Amino acid sequence: ELNSQLMSTLYKTQSNIHSDFKPHKILWPLVVKNTHCAQIGQKPTAEEAKEEQNLRNSIAWPGLLVQGLPVEFSSDPAKSYFVIQGPAEQHIGGQLVVHVHMQNFLGLPKKHGGDFLIARLHSPELGAGVAGKVYDHQDGNYTVLFPLLWAGVVWVEITMVHPSEAVVVLKRLQKEHPNRGFFKSLFRSGEVSETRFCKMCLPLNHQPLCNYTDPETGEPWFCFKPKMLGCDTRVTHYKADIKQKLITEYEAQFFQSGLNLKCPIDASGMGNVTVLPAEEQNQVKNYQTASGYYYNDSWMPLNAMDMQQFRDPAAITNCLKGKIVYMLGDSTVRQWFQYLTAFVP
Template identity: 25%
Template sequence: MINEAMFRGRSRRLAVGAITVVIVLLVSMWSTWSRGNTSEVLDLKEDGLDFINKEMHAASKPSPHPSRNKEDLYRTMNTKQQFCRIDSTPKIKPSLPRIKPFDWVYGSDITSRLNSTFEIINKKSAYEVCDRIQVRITARNGRNEQKRFGGDYFRSRIVTNDHKGHTWSSMSDGEVDDHGDGTYTATFTLKWPGEVVIRIYLVHPSEAVSVLQKQSQSQLARYSYKGIFCSNHGPVVQEERECNVFMSPQTKHVCKFTDRRTRLSWYCHHPTRAGLNCSHWCRFRSDSRSAITYMMTTLPEKEKALFQTSIMNNRNLLHSKDYTVQAKPDIHQRMDFLPPCKPGIHGNSFAHSGYYADDEWVSSYCNILRFSSSFPATLDCLRKKTLFFLGDSTVKQLFDYFMKRLEGNVEIFHGNTFSAGKSAPILAVDEKHRINLIFRSHGYPIGDDAVYDIQSIQYLANTLDDMKVGDKSVVIVSIWRYFTPHSESLYEERIRTIVEAVKRLHTRSPKTLVIFNSANTGNMDTLESVVYNSDWYARNLDEILRRELSGYDRIGFLDSWEMTNAQLFPHRTHPVGMHVQNLADHLLSFICPSSQLK
């Protein structure tokens, strides 16, 4: 336990002096990790956030908003639209097809974006909003021959740009169906009136997918991580060794670090310098430079050339002679409102997707309130609440949004002065409104190239087990980004440990709101981004996440995959444009749904 004398001498305001000590103690408790085969980090037992809230309340009681009542604020944020009726029976998205590994000889064997085509099936002379259309995609190779097998990765979208500068966009209803014979079907629900343009993109030809699939099923390391071993007894001795989630059984002299509770393991080569052993592991970092060098030296030239065709840009758009339909307004199939966002409403149904109307995301399943248009409503929703943002840098992006939204009201405390990367623990406190924002990364692997003290790293299942939560706690989980260079089985195992921990959390605190965020599309503008972070990997991880969550209806779900597939901004691992703002509005709509105001 850190001695409180460490904090003496800090010139802080008297009203928050005691609070600072508690906060730093809290963060330090998150960083107490016994080396070897244990992992004990987070301990919010007796004097956790409840104590901080009491101190804040005594120092500064919040005052109500002076001018407008809560119902007025929420009513003005409600988007006045009508919505297509959907099948209320949840349907699990079908598993993505797997193809048998195969070889190709000539460049003309590869699926050609220029020769592949699409057409509207049984096109009608007139359509109405809420009608569905189906599009048949035919994959052809460089010789303009129809492909006789599936596996191509197509992305589909519908878009409208009217003469007034307004835009609408949506992805297909679920993923493109692969029939395994070189033909594919994309299904769209028409959600707005006007001229609707169909866009089909070839993300990866099946030949590239075959290589990606082989890599995703392999246990061999495709990314590089380093473990730093250090001894401060006597002369300082340090050594950096290779680490990873898996090492070949033929590898000799390996340090195996197994978490005592989750039984998850991490491996490092044993240090070779005298005076160092496995117990001297002190720091961790990823090594993207070595990973890229390894890829460039081991990836066959044939496959490099193949992946060059997969670098995402507008040239991947397929052509069609007939790619538009006219949708007329129709009120007979529409509803005037959507139900409030609540646990159990998540993206396992593929009835039809949501869509963007200009910069606003419109869900097909629940009513998203526009908190971003009202700062007082945001404060009112977050007041007296503690939000835990757990996972990778994509949930950190959401955490940063709220930090900026509350700018000027929060004090920030970092959990470890040595760990300065995107995944370092952070606690932010708004004393006036009694709001606590906490970010904590997931455990190994972490791939942001920063150096971390291993005491600051913990598996999410243990974090969830150790948290003290209550009715005013909200937990947001997003974990996928650093798993794309690894086997799907590793991700599946990790998600299962987290879901089981969420169930245990709900046993302790049934009213704690837990929300998962899905994977999102990313940039594939370089060879290494395609090989390590392809959207094909992310799509598979997203499928695993949805499958593991499908049997548990006590969670909320933010569908970033659907949102980023529909957006008109460039695809980025950390999405640009209005994505994060819409994600925050959706999150707050779970925390403060309109039904609570009635």
């Protein structure tokens, strides 16, 4: 009874402090109508514009974001918890439902959503795992759905990557500093070499530019022209630096490793279930929450795609023989490229 009275008092205190800080600024999801440096790139076709909007809609952060709250009222993964729904034994083809309840550093339930949570269901001894689909109810509660795809003991793992209060900061940086990274290219001809800054957009009236805009996609990319060399002498490209000290001391409190940055959320009650073979009378499979899963450390797609695995250099060489492979992407693609060139002689 004493604990109940204490929690009631704390909850009233929270409401009073909330009132003292009202009105909070409500941040609507950021809407960007024009791509960066659109005045230089080619105008997208109607089909491309529709595809771009669909992509933006797919990554739009759900709901409203509240900013300006005291740190004590931000999400605390150590006090938050998840609860597995259903019995301790379930069957392949079913769906595991998990409820996540976020609490603040006072141990009180959060009143709004927006936290960045990731979830996985895994069996380490089987080399098996699948990602869960997180649904934000916008009131501090979340539902996670996992497809049950293999037999054995499966463990639920929920991680808070960022609290909703940190997401507010990240969206501000996205809006105010969209180009936080600096890139450089090395130009070389004989014994002469120069290094110049490069970006998607550079001031047109500052100094001469080298234009490396993709002629097919219109994707812009520019470098300041070397003083002594031509634009055709560019030999390398690398990330030089990133702008620092863009967040305030108050905002930095929401990015503390081990406290509220990439921290696990523990279970209240059981943290795993045992998955049994599928029941004959119930063969319905709920795979809509995942595109595939890992089993025996191998990727298993759920879209009926025929996957072929190449476990030795000879098999890879035979498959790629006579082919030209284009690898486009970021540093992750570079890692695949480095692995491929190291694995295949």
